[in-house]
Amino acid sequence: MGKSKIYLWRTLASFILVLFTMPLGHALMIIMEKTMTPEAVHYAGFTMGFVGLILVIIGVFVKGDTRQTLWGLIGGLLFWTGWVEFLFQYYAHRFGVQPEIENGVIVTKPEYLILPASFGFWMMMMTMYIFSTRNGCNFITWIQKRLFGNRKNEIAFQPMTRHTSIVTFMEVNMILWASYLLLMFCYDKNFLGDHHPVTFLVGIGCFIGAIYMFKKQLYIASWGANIRMSVATVIVFWTPVEILGRINFFKEFWVNPQEYAVQLLCILAAFVLLLVYMWVKGSRKKHNNK
Template sequence: MKTKNTWKTIASFLMVLFTMPLGHALMILMEHLLSPTMLHYTAFGMGALGILMVIIGVFANGDTKQTLWGLFGGLLFWTGWVEFIFMYYAHRHGVLPEIVNGEVVTKPEYLILSATFGFWTMFMMLYLFSVRTGCNFLNWCQKVFFGNRRETIVARPMTRHTSIVTFMELNMILWTSYLLLMFCYDNHFLGDHHPVTFLIGIGCLIGSVFMFIRQLKLSSWGANIRMSIATVIVFWTPVEILGRINFFSEIWTDPLNHITEMVTVLTAFIALAVYLWYVAFKRKRA
């Protein structure tokens, strides 16, 4: 059982991890290869396809399949209807990027993303006061804030659809991560070279290790994949911070000059994704 859990955890973690550089590379390629008009239509279609996949996942049978539908649908949704829509309106209204020493360090769409903090808080109020979840962080917050009254205030969970749960988990954690990074990078608050920014990166790295260890205890594929979403995004936070200060070269921001590396990552991702789909269908037949 321990051997099976180790393989499940590593495979799930790597598959979700590979989506991070691939997602960045996909956006860069679309910007380079598509005309502005075609880019907007393609991005809108991508987001719509993502929503459709999540809805299909609601009616799918099996925890693993529902999780995969929610994950891949959520990735397309975030890229198409969040990042590209922010890009569209940032360019349409002339939002300027942040430039340091002649180099663009923050694109316009990420600068205006910080303005969604109020909406993020609104969602967090819902999760904190009205939803019983399996999220360790939210459970801890509810115990701290509500104490013995938790069972009264948060009496029951919402209707659970694994595809929707995965979709919301992915988007909420991505959203939280981006807001945290934009706060850290903003010189009016901290700045990308501020000690607190580095401490946040170190804290996230250490936290991701403990999350990975906890993930090793999960015996089902679906639960492992869902836990991997949180683990990977927390792990990716220090990666983003180190890339911001040019500690290493982010090959996913220049995929056309790192074709071999990106194709290798894409091949590994496809192999893992196909394997997990195979596992999901095999379990159904069993």
């Protein structure tokens, strides 16, 4: 058997595009918190989530797999930031949830302390995906094979109606959600703690998993599918980054955007250039298929 073709540039570009959304998203939230009143932040956050939802819906009616993926990616990130993170922040502040403080420094904000209470909702969504859908998620497919064995095609025999924008949107939100739940469980001293050996093993496991996923991604020819794979790869890769930042192994410059404006502006410029490049690529492919 001959070797499959490797798409190094597509994989790197897709990975970097999604990777840059991580520090940019953190920086955006911090800039909003430091430059706006609490009331304005909540209004802006709610508006951000609504705009994200609209972008995802627009993506349903856009032609082209790559473009639909980009609409779903950007919309999903805005939705998560606005209607998940900022809404948790609003209710945490409204009802006086206190942050976790160590040595006089806030290590966990109030909104993240209450986020684990959403575990039941996450499991509800996962139950639906595992028992009612046939999809392209390797993790869910693996669970289905282990649970159902030879009856897999009988239990989950058909996919949902497929809209690439919605698929990307759900992927972004479900994997981000799972990552936050995992990290909050690891950081919680009632269970493990941020310096617990198991927490370090989780980080190492995610790093190795991200390398394995990146290797698989190298063989994906389609820009849209490569970007969607990057969503999972980047979020898994970002888990050990979060753990290392938590224990002050390195300085998370994106949490101090006012001090590292040049670096963040360079990341933003590179992100926008990649976004435009992929949008144009998607447009050319659509015209070539006509």
